[in-house]
Amino acid sequence: MNISLSIESFPLDSYTIQDMKQLLREFEEDYRGVLQEASWSQPNVRGFAVLAYTEDGRLIGFATSVDIVNLHHYEWSVLVHPEYRRMSIGSALADGIHHGHAQRQADAQHAAFIENPDAEKFLQSLGYEPDFKEIQMAADALKEMALPEGLAILPFEGPIEELEPLLVSAFDEGILPVIAFNQAEEGREIWVMKKDGELVATATLVQEEGALWLTAFAVDPSQQRKGYGKAFLLWSRYMAHVQGMEQIMLDVETANDALHVYQKAQFEPVQTIAYWTKQKA
Numbered sequence: 277m278n279i280s281l282s283i284e285s286f287p288l289d290s291y292t293i294q295d296m297k298q299l300l301r302e303f304e305e306d307y308r309g310v311l312q313e314a315s316w317s318q319p320n321v322r323g324f325a326v327l328a329y330t331e332d333g334r335l336i337g338f339a340t341s342v343d344i345v346n347l348h349h350y351e352w353s354v355l356v357h358p359e360y361r362r363m364s365i366g367s368a369l370a371d372g373i374h375h376g377h378a379q380r381q382a383d384a385q386h387a388a389f390i391e392n393p394d395a396e397k398f399l400q401s402l403g404y405e406p407d408f409k410e411i412q413m414a415a416d417a418l419k420e421m422a423l424p425e426g427l428a429i430l431p432f433e434g435p436i437e438e439l440e441p442l443l444v445s446a447f448d449e450g451i452l453p454v455i456a457f458n459q460a461e462e463g464r465e466i467w468v469m470k471k472d473g474e475l476v477a478t479a480t481l482v483q484e485e486g487a488l489w490l491t492a493f494a495v496d497p498s499q500q501r502k503g504y505g506k507a508f509l510l511w512s513r514y515m516a517h518v519q520g521m522e523q524i525m526l527d528v529e530t531a532n533d534a535l536h537v538y539q540k541a542q543f544e545p546v547q548t549i550a551y552w553t554k555q556k557a
């Protein structure tokens with residue numbers, strides 16, 4: 277059997293996307309997130325796909341990789357149809373991904389996989405090691421919500437420097453290029469919470485193919501454990517309703533205490549994604 281492999285940069289053409297969506301529909305598990313479906317048709321996203329077709333034109337596997345926030349840090353994943361497993365197609369697709377990373381001068385790469393023992397063996401065989409895990413969480417949109425007295429949430433319009441002290445103290449310096457990306461990119465809106473006019477919290481809302489996502493969420497450390505985080509989350513659920521979405525989603529590291537705060541705001545786990553990494557040779 278002849279299998280041909282090709283590498284295509286995003287945005288992919290509509291026929292290829294149709295084939296990829298068709299393959300995803302054959303699985304019970306939802307692979308759209310790890311395979312970055314929302315980015316396939318985006319002209320402004322740095323990403324690419326490696327595609328495996330049979331000689332009669334059937335797509336039997338593919339891998340995708342995306343430079344998530346334009347920092348030369350790629351996240352990739354791969355999927356092979358069950359009938360075509362244990363035939364080295366996954367490894368060949370991973371080779372294509374590594375080749376694509378080298379061509380694009382990637383500084384870092386993580387493999388993102390829904391947790392399962394087969395995926396673990398596969399990644400070990402490629403020389404990857406487990407790094408961290410994230411839980412994807414979702415909450416239903418809220419039809420109404422009133423912020424407590426004295427609290428307001430507004431779109432952020434100031435220069436990014438105004439947010440830096442809060443973000444650096446809640447996270448670390450690594451958040452700064454992410455927030456600059458969020459400010460520059462269409463479809464990403466930075467919001468700030470003010471208590472009697474003083475900045476207490478921020479989060480970015482991202483619209484992606486029919487879903488609303490919350491990211492870069494932080495409360496000023498001197499203002500934590502006062503209920504502001506929970507109020508922000510309930511408001512973001514209301515914003516999902518305002519924007520015509522049924523749900524709001526987020527990703528949080530399993531090691532982050534913020535997980536408790538999300539649970540308190542009725543976010544439920546959807547799936548756990550394991551991130552694996554490989555040191556540069």
Ligand SMILES: CC(=O)SCCNC(=O)CCNC(=O)[C@H](O)C(C)(C)COP(=O)(O)OP(=O)(O)OC[C@H]1O[C@@H](n2cnc3c(N)ncnc32)[C@H](O)[C@@H]1OP(=O)(O)O
Pocket residue numbers: 446447490491492493494495496499500501502503504505506507526527528529532533534536537538540
């Ligand atoms: C999608 C993402 O952006 S993930 C990244 C999340 N952000 C960070 O990790 C940055 C650092 N952390 C923070 O800025 C803050 O801790 C936040 C944003 C996670 C939480 O903000 P806070 O204002 O402190 O949360 P808030 O006071 O509203 O707490 C809500 C509930 O969670 C509980 N809670 C808050 N922090 C914790 C904690 N560390 N451990 C356990 N429970 C907690 C509170 O007790 C409260 O419970 P209650 O409703 O029963 O009273």
